[in-house]
Amino acid sequence: MPRKRRIPNLLLTNDDGIYSEGLWALARALQDLGQVTIVAPDREQSATSSAVTLHHPLRATQVVSQVPGIQTWAVEGTPADCVILALGALAEGPVDLVVAGLNNGGNMGNDTLLSGTVAGALQGHFRQIPALAISMTAVRRVRYESGAAVGRALAKQVLAGRLPKDILLNVNVPNRSLRAIQGFQVTRLATRNYIDVLRQGHDSRRRYFWIRRGKPDWDELEGTDIWAIRHKLVSVTPLSADLSNTSRASLAQGVSLAAAAEVWPRRDPARLGSHLVAS
Numbered sequence: 675m676p677r678k679r680r681i682p683n684l685l686l687t688n689d690d691g692i693y694s695e696g697l698w699a700l701a702r703a704l705q706d707l708g709q710v711t712i713v714a715p716d717r718e719q720s721a722t723s724s725a726v727t728l729h730h731p732l733r734a735t736q737v738v739s740q741v742p743g744i745q746t747w748a749v750e751g752t753p754a755d756c757v758i759l760a761l762g763a764l765a766e767g768p769v770d771l772v773v774a775g776l777n778n779g780g781n782m783g784n785d786t787l788l789s790g791t792v793a794g795a796l797q798g799h800f801r802q803i804p805a806l807a808i809s810m811t812a813v814r815r816v817r818y819e820s821g822a823a824v825g826r827a828l829a830k831q832v833l834a835g836r837l838p839k840d841i842l843l844n845v846n847v848p849n850r851s852l853r854a855i856q857g858f859q860v861t862r863l864a865t866r867n868y869i870d871v872l873r874q875g876h877d878s879r880r881r882y883f884w885i886r887r888g889k890p891d892w893d894e895l896e897g898t899d900i901w902a903i904r905h906k907l908v909s910v911t912p913l914s915a916d917l918s919n920t921s922r923a924s925l926a927q928g929v930s931l932a933a934a935a936e937v938w939p940r941r942d943p944a945r946l947g948s949h950l951v952a953s
């Protein structure tokens with residue numbers, strides 16, 4: 675008799691803060707895949723990238739979960755802090771999967787390097803724990819139910835051991851109903867050609883600056899993340915902490931199609947996503 679496998683441990687975090695609707699939509703979708711622990715920032719920490727708090731102590735407060743049975747912690751820190759605390763102290767047992775999301779707003783192209791959502795997943799990746807960062811490509815009227823189904827299907831694939839442990843997938847989900855989404859596409863990062871806009875003012879004592887996000891100007895080349903979203907496809911971008919590394923794409927391809935088959939069990943397999951587009 676093979677030894678009974680232990681229940682997998684999932685760690686969930688985000689960068690929009692513990693009260694973000696997307697976090698809880700994902701928690702509900704993942705809860706029966708294993709023992710979920712949530713460790714998330716106590717406030718919005720978007721665009722903090724991989725910032726780690728080294729110069730003052732961090733406090734974690736256990737809070738009441740919106741989903742019964744999930745141990746939930748709010749941390750006075752960044753997403754990276756949250757995952758470091760979770761893996762080092764707060765989560766019980768070895769963590770099998772780190773999931774960050776569902777983020778409000780896409781994390782595509784260059785923005786991936788600024789993203790707190792991706793940074794949370796990166797901390798798992800640094801420790802050879804499979805990791806998913808999942809973002810909805812809208813900030814208003816967000817279709818969390820679509821991202822939750824996508825996240826659940828991908829998490830199942832990863833927990834089934836269908837990817838190497840050092841995989842990090844950056845997933846962007848079109849803000850549409852599941853019915854309207856056309857499938858999964860393994861992608862590479864687009865480049866975004868804009869310069870952040872500076873607004874200046876004076877508060878009567880000193881000059882101040884606001885950094886504003888400029889209007890994005892994407893390259894939109896075929897096979898990029900933004901291209902997939904424009905074509906109503908879930909974008910799955912394999913990332914590596916080794917920024918000079920190129921392709922994990924073939925590894926992610928099978929898993930993406932399997933996840934798509936789970937999300938749309940009755941859909942014609944030809945409509946589960948496009949084939950890999952070579953860069």
Ligand code: MN
Nearest residue numbers: 689690720777
């Ligand atoms: Mn965010």
